[in-house]
Amino acid sequence: xxxxxxxxxxxxxxxxxxxxxxxxxxxxxxxxxxxxxxxxxxxxxxxxxxxxxxxxxxxxxxxxxxxxxxxxxxxxxxxxxxxxxxxxxxxxxxxxxxxxxxxxxxxxxxxxxxxxxxx
Amino acid sequence: xxxxxxxxxxxxxxxxxxxxxxxxxxxxxxxxxxxxxxxxxxxxxxxxxxxxxxxxxxxxxxxxxxxxxxxxxxxxxxxxxxxxxxxxxxxxxxxxxxxxxxxxxxxxxxxxxxx
Numbered sequence: 151x152x153x154x155x156x157x158x159x160x161x162x163x164x165x166x167x168x169x170x171x172x173x174x175x176x177x178x179x180x181x182x183x184x185x186x187x188x189x190x191x192x193x194x195x196x197x198x199x200x201x202x203x204x205x206x207x208x209x210x211x212x213x214x215x216x217x218x219x220x221x222x223x224x225x226x227x228x229x230x231x232x233x234x235x236x237x238x239x240x241x242x243x244x245x246x247x248x249x250x251x252x253x254x255x256x257x258x259x260x261x262x263x264x265x266x267x268x269x
Numbered sequence: 270x271x272x273x274x275x276x277x278x279x280x281x282x283x284x285x286x287x288x289x290x291x292x293x294x295x296x297x298x299x300x301x302x303x304x305x306x307x308x309x310x311x312x313x314x315x316x317x318x319x320x321x322x323x324x325x326x327x328x329x330x331x332x333x334x335x336x337x338x339x340x341x342x343x344x345x346x347x348x349x350x351x352x353x354x355x356x357x358x359x360x361x362x363x364x365x366x367x368x369x370x371x372x373x374x375x376x377x378x379x380x381x382x383x384x
Contacts, residue, residue, distance in 0.1 A: 194375060255300050
């Protein structure tokens with residue numbers, strides 16, 4: 151069975167600080183996808199980033215970066231120079247895929263990390 | 270393009286009443302997912318459809334819950350009779366069949382309160 155664990159329940163930082171959100175996952179599949187979603191106070195779920203299991207290259211996109219380490223089953227997400235607008239609940243999610251690399255689409259979510267950025 | 274559209278955004282009802290939540294998929298998408306979010310259990314998948322066919326309904330809590338996809342662009346989630354423990358935010362999400370990576374596009378949610 152799949153499982154996603156976000157050990158940090160809440161994080162509080164001051165604006166301009168860097169913040170890293172941790173995510174650890176469990177799956178028996180060799181092919182899978184990992185995602186980060188953001189849920190701002192307005193309540194919608196916004197897709198941020200994805201990574202597939204066969205590409206461990208870490209990337210940076212603007213103020214966002216992620217560190218995928220298959221050996222430790224971790225998919226951590228970093229926001230550089232945090233801003234008040236980054237305050238939200240952040241969810242890590244996992245989707246298994248078939249042998250061809252196509253996701254089944256069914257996401258298993260972690261419990262979420264509440265990030266508060268103070269001015 | 271319009272995103273996933275859910276209605277109603279808020280619903281307050283009394284125990285025992287029937288509740289129907291509605292979802293319109295993004296044009297061109299053919300996979301539909303219903304999720305429920307509560308403080309205690311987080312985000313749980315209730316059911317999902319591919320091409321109007323239910324694929325996995327193992328997350329549907331009990332027989333009081335039913336979901337249909339009468340056509341390629343629309344789905345309903347019905348609770349009958351509703352109970353206070355059904356209070357939650359219900360999200361609908363869709364994705365294109367051609368989407369290899371599988372990220373889902375979520376609606377804004379329907380917040381249900383059962384008194």
